[in-house]
Amino acid sequence: MIAVWWTIGALALATAAIKAAGPVLLGGRELPAPTASVIALLAPALLAALVVAETFGHDGRLSVDPRAAGLAAAAMALALRAGVVTVIVVAAVATALTRAALL
Amino acid sequence: MSSSQSQPPTPDPDPEPQSPAASAAEGARAAIPFSLAAVLLGFSFGVLAEPLMGALAAIVMSAIVFAGAAQFAATAVLAAGGGAEAAVAAGVLLNLRFLPMGVAIAPWVRGGRLARGAQGQALVDASWAMAHRGEGRFDTDLLLGATAAQYPAWLGGTVAGVFSGGLVPDPAALGLDAIFPAFFLSLLAAELGNRRAIVVAALAGAIALALAPITPPGVPVIAASAAALIGLRRS
Numbered sequence: 001m002i003a004v005w006w007t008i009g010a011l012a013l014a015t016a017a018i019k020a021a022g023p024v025l026l027g028g029r030e031l032p033a034p035t036a037s038v039i040a041l042l043a044p045a046l047l048a049a050l051v052v053a054e055t056f057g058h059d060g061r062l063s064v065d066p067r068a069a070g071l072a073a074a075a076m077a078l079a080l081r082a083g084v085v086t087v088i089v090v091a092a093v094a095t096a097l098t099r100a101a102l103l
Numbered sequence: 104m105s106s107s108q109s110q111p112p113t114p115d116p117d118p119e120p121q122s123p124a125a126s127a128a129e130g131a132r133a134a135i136p137f138s139l140a141a142v143l144l145g146f147s148f149g150v151l152a153e154p155l156m157g158a159l160a161a162i163v164m165s166a167i168v169f170a171g172a173a174q175f176a177a178t179a180v181l182a183a184g185g186g187a188e189a190a191v192a193a194g195v196l197l198n199l200r201f202l203p204m205g206v207a208i209a210p211w212v213r214g215g216r217l218a219r220g221a222q223g224q225a226l227v228d229a230s231w232a233m234a235h236r237g238e239g240r241f242d243t244d245l246l247l248g249a250t251a252a253q254y255p256a257w258l259g260g261t262v263a264g265v266f267s268g269g270l271v272p273d274p275a276a277l278g279l280d281a282i283f284p285a286f287f288l289s290l291l292a293a294e295l296g297n298r299r300a301i302v303v304a305a306l307a308g309a310i311a312l313a314l315a316p317i318t319p320p321g322v323p324v325i326a327a328s329a330a331a332l333i334g335l336r337r338s
Binding site: 007011012014015019021026027030031041042044053054055056057059061078088091092093096 | 136137139140155156157160163164167168169170172173174177179181186187190191194195198199200201202203204205206207208209210212213214216219220221222223224226228231232235237238239275276277278279280281282283284285286287288289290291292294295299300301303304305306307308310311312315316318319320323324327328329330331332333334335
């Protein structure tokens with residue numbers, strides 16, 4: 001139980017420090033154009049990596065499981081210009097159904 | 104900035120910045136779908152964490168860590184019998200992505216050091232992506248509003264999950280684990296407005312895919328942010 005509270009406390013402090021670092025150290029400053037151009041591309045880079053990690057990552061290895069079916073369904077919903085809530089629900093339902101079918 | 108007198112006046116593509124309150128309200132409204140997702144994810148965190156750490160610790164963790172992926176990862180390590188160090192390391196690795204996100208918003212954060220650090224606490228994936236106004240510009244008021252809407256959703260979802268009494272024995276059976284990737288995919292779709300963004304996204308996805316089997320969770324996402332260095336090339 002002590003390990004749980006140590007984990008919570010340390011993780012909270014570390015997370016706060018990570019989130020504060022950029023704004024505190026670099027805040028309020030105009031960045032040179034090349035840096036700004038890199039920063040503008042951080043969003044697509046991080047989001048694409050999050051999609052891959054959250055779909056195929058599994059405790060430090062790759063796995064294709066029902067989440068992939070959910071992501072494919074989400075992509076189709078997006079192509080049909082569905083809203084974010086619809087996309088999320090479609091992905092969850094497709095994943096749940098695929099998982100149930102594979103059991 | 105070039106303006107030609109002979110040209111008829113064209114509508115400014117970047118209208119006068121709205122007031123901070125209006126930006127915050129826009130962020131809170133735009134965050135509604137993500138708040139719904141946060142309720143569901145918070146709920147599944149509460150369900151998973153309560154048997155391991157008890158109701159109070161699970162709720163406190165959501166209140167002061169407020170980072171879904173890191174909480175799930177740290178809890179999974181503890182559940183597998185890992186120590187506090189391993190659990191914290193897993194969570195920190197996942198949260199290191201807030202470092203480049205913080206760098207990205209840094210030029211737009213106002214106030215003294217303390218105020219800037221406090222605003223940095225509003226960094227969560229969805230809010231950060233929504234606050235991106237394009238071309239690297241960020242609206243920090245929108246960021247604050249969006250996060251202010253998601254925080255009670257995450258915390259309330261956790262409380263409900265903790266006291267659900269195993270109502271949902273397995274969040275995976277409901278496909279809740281697909282919510283995050285689907286949500287990031289919908290944010291990504293909105294970012295792919297130009298060819299360079301598409302190339303960067305493809306490269307970042309490839310890096311994450313290549314590193315996933317050989318590095319601890321969290322590392323692939325951080326390493327993939329290097330794909331943004333393509334921005335150093337003149338377009």
